[in-house]
Amino acid sequence: xxxxxxxxxxxxxxxxxxxxxxxxxxxxxxxxxxxxxxxxxxxxxxxxxxxxxxxxxxxxxxxxxxxxxxxxxxxxxxxxxxxxxxxxxxxxxxxxxxxxxxxxxxxxxxxxxxxxxxxxxxxxxxxxxxxxxxxxxxxxxxxxxxxxxxxxxxxxxxxxxxxxxxxxxxxxxxxxxxxxxxxxxxxxxxxxxxxxxxxxxxxxxxxxxxxxxxxxxxxxxxxxxxxxxxxxxxxxxxxxxxxxxxxxxxxxxxxxxxxxxxxxxxxxxxxxxxxxxxxxxxxxxxxxxxxxxxxxxxxxxxxxxxxxxxxxxxxxxxxxxxxxxxxxxxxxxxxxxxxxxxxxxxxxxxxxxxxxxxxxxxxxxxxxxxxxxxxxxxxxxxxxxxxxxxxxxxxxxxxxxxxxxxxxxxxxxxxxxxxxxxxxxxxxxxxxxxxxxxxxxxxxxxxxxxxxxxxxxxxxxxxxxxxxxxxxxxxxxxxxxxxxxxxxxxxxxxxxxxxxxxxxxxxxxxxxxxxxxxxxxxxxxxxxxxxxxxxxxxxxxxxxxxxxxxxxxxxxxxxxxxxxxxxxxxxxxxxxxxxxxxxxxxxxxxxxxxxxxxxxxxxxxxxxxxxxxxxxxxxxxxxxxxxxxxxxxxxxxxxxxxxxxxxxxxxxxxxxxxxxxxxxxxxxxxxxxxxxxxxxxxxxxxxxxxxxxxxxxxxxxxxxxxxxxxxxxxxxxxxxxxxxxxxxxxxxxxxxxxxxxxxxxxxxxxxxxxxxxxxxxxxxxxxxxxxxxxxxxxxxxxxxxxxxxxxxxxxxxxxxxxxxxxxxxxxxxxxxxxxxxxxxxxxxxxxxxxxxxxxxxxxxxxxxxxxxxxxxxxxxxxxxxxxxxxxxxxxxxxxxxxxxxxx
Amino acid sequence: xxxxxxxxxxxxxxxxxxxxxxxxxxxxxxxxxxxxxxxxxxxxxxxxxxxxxxxxxxxxxxxxxxxxxxxxxxxxxxxxxxxxxxxxxxxxxxxxxxxxxxxxxxxxxxx
Numbered sequence: 001x002x003x004x005x006x007x008x009x010x011x012x013x014x015x016x017x018x019x020x021x022x023x024x025x026x027x028x029x030x031x032x033x034x035x036x037x038x039x040x041x042x043x044x045x046x047x048x049x050x051x052x053x054x055x056x057x058x059x060x061x062x063x064x065x066x067x068x069x070x071x072x073x074x075x076x077x078x079x080x081x082x083x084x085x086x087x088x089x090x091x092x093x094x095x096x097x098x099x100x101x102x103x104x105x106x107x108x109x110x111x112x113x114x115x116x117x118x119x120x121x122x123x124x125x126x127x128x129x130x131x132x133x134x135x136x137x138x139x140x141x142x143x144x145x146x147x148x149x150x151x152x153x154x155x156x157x158x159x160x161x162x163x164x165x166x167x168x169x170x171x172x173x174x175x176x177x178x179x180x181x182x183x184x185x186x187x188x189x190x191x192x193x194x195x196x197x198x199x200x201x202x203x204x205x206x207x208x209x210x211x212x213x214x215x216x217x218x219x220x221x222x223x224x225x226x227x228x229x230x231x232x233x234x235x236x237x238x239x240x241x242x243x244x245x246x247x248x249x250x251x252x253x254x255x256x257x258x259x260x261x262x263x264x265x266x267x268x269x270x271x272x273x274x275x276x277x278x279x280x281x282x283x284x285x286x287x288x289x290x291x292x293x294x295x296x297x298x299x300x301x302x303x304x305x306x307x308x309x310x311x312x313x314x315x316x317x318x319x320x321x322x323x324x325x326x327x328x329x330x331x332x333x334x335x336x337x338x339x340x341x342x343x344x345x346x347x348x349x350x351x352x353x354x355x356x357x358x359x360x361x362x363x364x365x366x367x368x369x370x371x372x373x374x375x376x377x378x379x380x381x382x383x384x385x386x387x388x389x390x391x392x393x394x395x396x397x398x399x400x401x402x403x404x405x406x407x408x409x410x411x412x413x414x415x416x417x418x419x420x421x422x423x424x425x426x427x428x429x430x431x432x433x434x435x436x437x438x439x440x441x442x443x444x445x446x447x448x449x450x451x452x453x454x455x456x457x458x459x460x461x462x463x464x465x466x467x468x469x470x471x472x473x474x475x476x477x478x479x480x481x482x483x484x485x486x487x488x489x490x491x492x493x494x495x496x497x498x499x500x501x502x503x504x505x506x507x508x509x510x511x512x513x514x515x516x517x518x519x520x521x522x523x524x525x526x527x528x529x530x531x532x533x534x535x536x537x538x539x540x541x542x543x544x545x546x547x548x549x550x551x552x553x554x555x556x557x558x559x560x561x562x563x564x565x566x567x568x569x570x571x572x573x574x575x576x577x578x579x580x581x582x583x584x585x586x587x588x589x590x591x592x593x594x595x596x597x598x599x600x601x602x603x604x605x606x607x608x609x610x611x612x613x614x615x616x617x618x619x620x621x622x623x624x625x626x627x628x629x630x631x632x633x634x635x636x637x638x639x640x641x642x643x644x645x646x647x648x649x650x651x652x653x654x655x656x657x658x659x660x661x662x663x664x665x666x667x668x669x670x671x672x673x674x675x676x677x678x679x680x681x682x683x684x685x686x687x688x689x690x691x692x693x694x695x696x697x698x699x700x701x702x703x704x705x706x707x708x709x710x711x712x713x714x715x716x717x718x719x720x721x722x723x724x725x726x727x728x729x730x731x732x733x734x735x736x737x738x739x740x741x742x743x744x745x746x747x748x749x750x751x752x753x754x755x756x757x758x759x760x761x762x763x764x765x766x767x768x769x770x771x772x773x774x775x776x777x778x779x780x781x782x783x784x785x786x787x788x789x790x791x792x793x794x795x796x797x798x799x800x801x802x803x804x805x806x807x808x809x810x811x812x813x814x815x816x817x818x819x820x821x822x823x824x825x826x827x828x829x830x831x832x833x834x835x836x837x838x839x840x841x842x843x844x845x846x847x848x849x850x851x852x853x854x855x856x857x858x859x860x861x862x863x864x865x866x867x868x869x870x871x872x873x874x875x876x877x878x879x880x881x882x883x884x885x886x887x
Numbered sequence: 888x889x890x891x892x893x894x895x896x897x898x899x900x901x902x903x904x905x906x907x908x909x910x911x912x913x914x915x916x917x918x919x920x921x922x923x924x925x926x927x928x929x930x931x932x933x934x935x936x937x938x939x940x941x942x943x944x945x946x947x948x949x950x951x952x953x954x955x956x957x958x959x960x961x962x963x964x965x966x967x968x969x970x971x972x973x974x975x976x977x978x979x980x981x982x983x984x985x986x987x988x989x990x991x992x993x994x995x996x997x998x
Contacts, residue, residue, distance in 0.1 A: 006946045023954075024938075027915060027964045031934055034916035057934045066935040067942055 010073035017077075024067055028060055082403040089404065096376055097408070099778075100369050104412025104462075106771060107365025108454055109419025114358040114764075116420065116447035117427045118351050120440035126340050127262060127440070129200040130297070135304055136342035137294040137311065140332035146342075149294045151277040151287040153330065154192065156322040157294070160314050163307035164296035168195040170265050171275055171292050172584070174710070175246035176540050176740045179232070185540055185740040186228070186246070188271040189263065195272070196223075198297045199263075203255030206240045213254075214274045221273065222251040226259035228270040246271065247542040264343050264436060265293055283325040284666055290328070295339060308336045326598075327589075343436040349840040350761045356837055357508060357768045362454075364504045364775045366462050371497045371779055373405060373466040375786045384470055398467045405463025406456070413455030417443070420451070430763055432756035465493070491787070495819055498779045502823025503830055505769070505776035506860060510831040511838060512769035513852035514845055515762040521844035522755055527580060528684035528693075530619035534714055534747035535721035535728065536578055540740050542709040549707040555736060556701065556711065560611060562731040563715055568724055571617035571716040574701060576609040578712035579686045580754040581743070590697065591667040592650065593660040593674055602667060605646050605695040606686055609704040615641075615681060617716045623647075625657040625679030632700040638675030639700060646695035647680045656680060663697055664705060675699075689755060690843045714747070721746040761841055773860070776823075777867045784816045784871040795875050796883030805876035812875045816868030817861070824857055895922070895930045900940050902983060903930070905949065905968060905976040912967035915941060941966060949975050 013020040032053055039049035057063060068074060090097040125131045138146035139153065154169040161167065173188040189195075193209045202208060203223055213221050222244065226236055233239035236256040243250045251273060263269045281287035298307055315330035324330065337345075344351075377384075387397060424443055431438055539559075546552035556574050563572040577583045589602045612628040614620075623644055632639045640661060647656045660674035683693035701707065713732075717724050725744050732739060745753075752759070788795070795808055835847035845852070895903060907913065907921045918941075919932040944950045949972030955965045968976070 005948050009946050023964070026962055027938065028934075030914065030961060030963045031916045031919075031938075033961065034914070038916075038920070063935040063938065067938045070939045070942060071946070 006072065010071050010076075013071060013073045014076060021064075021068075024064055028057075028063055032057055032060065079403070082400055083407060085400070086404040086407045090407065093376070096372060100372055100408050101412045101415060103365045103368050103372075103775065104409055104458060105415035105419050106775075107362040108409075108413045108416030108451060108458060109423060110416075110768065110771070111358050111362045111454055112416060112420035112443070112447055112451040113423025113427060114354055115450045116424055116443055117431070117441045118355055119446055119450070120437050121344055121347065121435065122351055124437075124440065124446070126264065127260070131200075131340070132338060133298040134198060134200075134339040135296050135298060135307065136337050136339045137296060138335040138337075138342070139290060139328065139330075140335055144332070146335040146337075148290045149292050149334075150290055150328040151275070151292055152281070152322075152324065153328050153334075154292060154294050155277075155279050155287075156324070157311065157314065158192075159322070160319075161296075161307075161310060163299055163302045163310045165299045166194040166197040167294070167296040168192045168198045169275070169292040169294045170195060172266070173271075173273070174540065175271065176248075176542060176738075177232075178245040178248065178738060183738045183740040185742045186270045187266060187268050188246075188273070189266040189269055190273050190275040192275055192277075195295075196257075198295050199261075200297065201258065201261050204258040205236045206253070206255030208255060209272075209274055214276055216276055216278070218274075218276075220249055220251045221254045222246065223255040223257060223272045224253055225257055225261070225270050229253075229256045244271075246273070262437075262439060264339065265295065267436065267439075284669075288325055288328060289665065304336065304338060311336055347432075347435055347757065349838070350757050353511070353761055353838045353841060354764050356834065357511060357765055360504050360508050361768045361772055361775075362458075364501050364772050366458055367497050367501050367504070368775050368779050368782075369405075369408070369462045370465055371494055371501075371782060373462065374469065374494050374497075375782060377401075377466045377470045378786070378790070380470070397470060401467035401470050402460065402463045405466070406459035409455045409459030409462065413451060413458075416455070417448075417451055420447075427764075430760050432760050469493070494783050494786075498776075498783050498819050499823040499826060501776040501779040502820055502860065502864070503827035505772040506824055506827025506856060507831045507834050508765065508769040508772045509856040509859065510827075510835060510852055512762070512765035513856050514835060514838065514842055514847060514849060515758065515765050517845045517849060517852055518841065518843040519755065519758055519762055522689045522758070523751075525685075525689055525844075527689060527751060528620060528682055529579065529747075531747040531751045533717050533719070533721055534618070535717060535724055535744075536581070536712055536714050536747050536750065537725070537728065537744040538578075538710060538712050538742050539732065540710045540742070541736075552707045552709075553701065555739075556611070556707070558735045559713070559732050560613075562734060563713070563728055566724065566727050566731060568718050569715055569728075570718060571613045573611045573614035573617045573714055574711045575611075575614055575714065576607065576708045576711060577686070578714070578750070579684050580689070581712065581750045582754070583712075585687055585694075588664050589667045590646075590650075590695075591662040595650070603646075603649070603695065605643070605663075605697050607663070608696060608698045609701050609708060610698055611701050614698070614714070617714050618684075619716075620684060621682045623680040623682055624655070625677070627679055627681070628698060628700045630702075633702050636703070637673065638703050639678045640675045641679040641681055641698040642677055643683050643693065643696040644680055645683050645693035646697060649695060663699070666705075689751075712743075758841055758843070761838070773863060776860075777863050780816055780819060780864050781867040781870065783819070784812060784868055785874075787815070788812060788871045788875045791875075792878060792883050795878045796880045799878055800880035808878070809872045809876040812872035813865075813868050816864065816872070820861060820864040820868075824860055828853060828857075893929065893931065895932060895936075899983065900932070900936060901944060902976065902979040903932075904937070904940060904944060904966075905972055905979065908950065908966055908968045909973065909976055912965045914963045914965050918966070944972070947975075948972075 035053035035056055036046075036049045039052045040046065044052060126134060128134060137149065137157070139149045141147040149169065151169060154167070158167045169192050171190045173190045175186050175188055177184040177186050191209070193211050193214045196202065196208045204226065206223070209221070209223065212218055224233070224239060224244075229236045229239040232244070233242050233253065239253050239256050242253050244253060245251075263272075275292075277287045278285070296307075298304065312333045315333045318324055318329075384397060387400075392400075421443055424441065428438065428441055431441070541552050541555060546555060560572050560574065563569060577586050585606060587604045587606045589604045591597070591602050608614075610628065612630055612632070615622065615627045625641070628639060628641055640663065642656060650656065651659065656677050657679070659677045661677065662669070662672055662674060666672060681698070684696065685691065686694050686696070713728070715721070715724065715728055729741055729744070732741060798808060799805075831853070832848060839847055903922050904918055907918050907925075910921075913921065915934070915937055919934065919937055922930055922932050941950065941952070945952050945966070949969055950966045951969055952964055952966050954962055956962065
C-alpha cells in the first residue's frame with residue numbers, strides 16, 4: 001500500500017512536473033497567507049504582518065526545494081538531468097567522444113567476445129542435470145599421463161565400486177551408413193548400457209539401452225541424435241522402430257536423443273549402440289585393450305575425493321573374481337577427474353593465456369580513456385570552478401563527472417557488443433577443432449550480463465580518478481595560475497598512466513612475439529616426412545562384406561593399382577595411421593628375442609601397417625637395411641622396419657638389423673613365430689610437432705595379423721594435390737561404390753591443423769598486441785601533444801631567450817622517450833612474470849627469449865619515437881613573438 | 888511571561904502531526920499553529936520540515952490529502968488521518984510515553 005503510494009506519487013511528480021510544482025507552490029503560498037492573516041489578527045499592519053510571516057517561514061524557495069528534494073523521484077530527476085547534460089557535452093566534442101567510445105568499444109567488445117568463448121569451456125557447468133557430479137576415470141600411463149581404460153577395468157569397477165550411481169564406458173565408433181546415395185561416415189559411440197544415465201539425459205522419444213540390449217546375440221539396436229533422425233528418418237517420432245544399416249549390419253532405432261543433448265565424449269555424435277563386450281574375455285581379446293573412456297555419476301553424498309580413495313583402494317586389492325593383465329593392473333591407480341576438467345584439460349592453457357591477453361587490452365583501453373578524460377578535465381577547469389561557485393558540492397561534481405563516463409561507457413559497451421558479435425564469429429571460425437563445447441560459444445545471456453557488468457565497472461573505474469581530480473581541484477577556486485601545482489600533479493598522473501600503457505603493451509607484444517617464434521620453430525622442425533604434394537584421405541571398409549582379410553587386402557591393392565595409374569600421381573600407399581592427422585595413436589608392446597624381460601617391462605611403440613610404397617610416397621629416408629617390399633607376403637617370416645629412435649633406445653651399441661621380435665597384442669605368446677628387423681628409417685612425428693620422436697615400427701599390410709578397416713591413403717602428386725582429389729575418389733569408387741571416404745586433405749594442411757591451438761593463440765595475441773600498440777602510441781602522443789599545447793608560453797620564452805628549434809625538439813622528444821623508456825623497463829619485468837602463463841604453449845623458445853624482448857623493445861621505441869616526433873616538431877615551430885603577444 | 892520557543896524534539900514531529908490530525912483534518916498552517924498552541928508555545932514548527940514530513944507521511948499511507956476551498960475561498964491542501972495512520976499514532980505514542988517515563992524516572996532518581 002505505502003510502497004504503491006511512494007511509487008505513484010513519485011511517478012506523478014516525474015511525469016507531471018509542472019502540476020506538482022504548482023501544487024507545492026500553492027501550498028506554501030497558502031501557508032504564508034495564513035500566517036500573514038494570523039499576524040494581522042493580532043493587530044499588525046499589513047506590511048509588518050507580511051514581514052513577520054516571512055521571518056517565520058524563511059526563504060520560500062528553500063522551503064519548496066526542501067520538500068521537492070525529499071522524494072525518491074528527485075534522485076531520478078537529477079540523474080536524468082545529469083545524463084542529458086552529459087550527452088550534450090559529449091556531443092559538443094565529437095572528436096574526444098569518438099576516440100573514447102571507439103577505445104572502450106574495442107576493450108569491452110574484445111573482452112565480451114573472449115568471455116563468451118571461455119565461459120562455456122572453462123566455467124559454465126556441464127549441460128547435464130547435476131553435471132558437476134559426473135567424473136571421468138582414466139587409466140594412468142607409463143609417464144603418469146591419463147590413458148584410455150580397458151573394458152576389463154570398467155567391468156571390475158562396475159561390480160566393485162560403491163561410489164557411483166552409474167558407471168559407463170564408451171568406445172569411439174565411426175560406422176558407415178549405407179544409403180541409396182553416397183555412403184556416409186557417421187560419428188558415433190559404442191557404449192555400455194548405463195551410458196545415458198550417467199549424463200542424466202533420457203531419449204526424447206523411445207527408450208534408453210538396458211542390460212538385455214548389451215547381451216551378445218540380442219537384436220541390434222541403436223539410439224540416434226535428433227539431427228540424424230531429421231536428416232534420414234523424417235522426424236524423431238517416425239524414427240522409432242526404423243532400421244538403419246551401419247557397417248553392413250541392420251540396427252533398429254529404439255530411441256532419439258533430445259536436440260539439446262550434446263555428448264561431450266563424442267562431440268557431434270549421430271548414433272549410439274551397445275558395446276557388447278564379454279565380462280570374462282581372455283587377455284588377448286579387444287576387451288583388454290586400452291581404448292575406452294569411462295565416466296561415472298557420483299552417488300548421492302559421495303565426494304570426488306572419496307571416490308578417488310575408493311578407486312585407489314580397489315586398485316590396490318585385486319581379487320580372484322577379477323583377474324587383471326599387467327597392462328591393466330591398476331597399480332598406479334586411476335585418474336579420477338570431474339568430467340569438465342577432463343575434457344577441457346587440453347585447451348585450458350590456451351584459454352587462460354587468451355583471457356590474460358584480453359584483460360591486458362581492456363586495461364590499456366581503460367588507461368587510455370582515463371588519460372583522455374584527465375586531459376579534457378584540464379580544459380574544463382573554468383566550468384568546474386563555475387559549478388563549485390554556484391554551490392555544487394564535491395559529491396555533486398563527482399556524480400556529474402561519473403555520469404559522463406558511465407554514459408561514455410554505455411555507448412562504448414553498446415558498440416562493443418556489436419564488435420563482439422563479429423569477434424565471436426571470428427573466434428568460432430578460428431577455433432581449433434579439438435575445442436570442447438565449441439557449440440556453446442555465442443553471445444548468450446551470461447555473455448550479455450558480463451558485458452553490462454563490465455561496462456558499468458569500466459565506466460566507474462575510468463571516471464573515478466578524473467572525477468576525484470576534478471572535484472578536489474575545483475573546490476579551491478582561485479585564479480587560473482594558482483592551479484599550477486595541481487596541474488603538475490595531474491600531469492604526473494597522466495605520465496604514469498602512459499608508462500602503464502607502454503608496459504602493458506610490451507607484455508602483450510612479448511607474448512605475441514614468443515608465440516610467433518614458437519610457431520616458426522615448430523614449422524621449422526621437420527615432421528620426418530615431406531608434406532608437400534601429398535594428398536591424403538581416409539577409407540573405411542567396415543561393413544563391405546569382405547569375408548576374409550584376403551578380400552579386403554585385395555580391395556586396398558586394387559585401389560592402389562588404379563590410383564597409381566592416374567596422371568599426376570607418382571606414388572600411392574596405405575597406412576593404418578597417418579602422422580599429425582589427429583588419429584588416435586595406436587601402439588603395441590615390443591618383445592625382443594635377445595632381451596629377456598617380463599611382459600610388464602616390454603617397451604611399446606607406435607604401429608604402422610603400411611603398403612611398401614609408403615616410405616617413398618612420404619619421403620621417409622632409409623637409414624640402414626632395406627624398406628618393406630611387395631615380396632613380403634603372408635606366410636613368409638615377418639619383415640619389420642623400425643624407427644631410428646626405437647633402434648637407438650633398444651640397441652644403442654649394436655646393429656638392430658636381423659634382431660628378432662614379436663609385436664602386437666599377442667606378445668609373449670610363445671607359439672608365435674618371431675619377426676625380423678630388416679631396416680631402420682628416420683623418425684616421424686605422429687601426435688604433435690612439439691613432441692620428441694616417438695618409437696615406431698612398420699609392418700607390411702601383406703603380413704600383419706589383420707587388415708585394418710580404416711586406412712589412410714597417401715598419394716604423392718606432381719602438381720597441386722587438391723586438384724587430384726576428385727579423380728582419386730572416382731578411382732576408389734570404381735573398385736567399390738559403397739566405401740565411405742572422409743578427411744580428404746593435402747598433408748601440409750593436416751600439418752598446419754595439428755598446430756591449430758597454438759596458431760589460434762598466436763592470432764589472438766597478434767591482434768590484441770597490435771591493438772595495444774596502437775592504443776599505447778595514441779596515449780603517448782596525446783600526453784605529449786597536450787603537454788606541448790599547455791607549455792606554449794614556456795616554449796615561446798625559451799625560444800625568445802635563444803633556445804634553438806633543435807634544442808626544443810630534443811626537450812620534447814626526451815620527455816616522450818623518457819616515458820617510453822620507463823614503461824619498457826616496467827613492462828620487461830611484468831612480461832618476465834606474465835609469460836610464465838604461456839610456457840606450456842611455447843616450443844623451443846624460452847619465455848625470456850632475449851631476441852623477442854629486444855625486437856619488441858625496438859618496435860616500441862621506434863613507434864613511440866614517431867608518436868613523439870609530431871608534438872616535438874610542433875613545439876620547435878613555436879613562434880616566440882606570437883606566444884608572447886598572446887599573454 | 889512567555890516561555891522561550893524551541894524546535895520540535897527531533898524524531899517527534901511525525902507523532903505530533905499524527906496526533907494533531909487525529910482531532911480533525913487540517914491544512915499545513917493549521918497543524919503548525921495547533922502544535923504551538925497545545926504545547927503552549929514551547930514547540931515551534933519549521934514550515935520546511937512540516938511540509939516535508941506531511942509529504943513523507945502521506946506517501947507512507949498514514950495521511951490522506953485533498954485540495955479543498957478554505958474559509959476565505961482559497962485553494963488549500965487538507966490532511967486527514969487514515970486508518971493506518973491512527974494505528975501508527977498509537978504505536979508511536981506508546982513508545983514515546985515509555986521513553987519519556989524512563990527519562991523522567993532517571994531525572995527524579997534521588998542521590
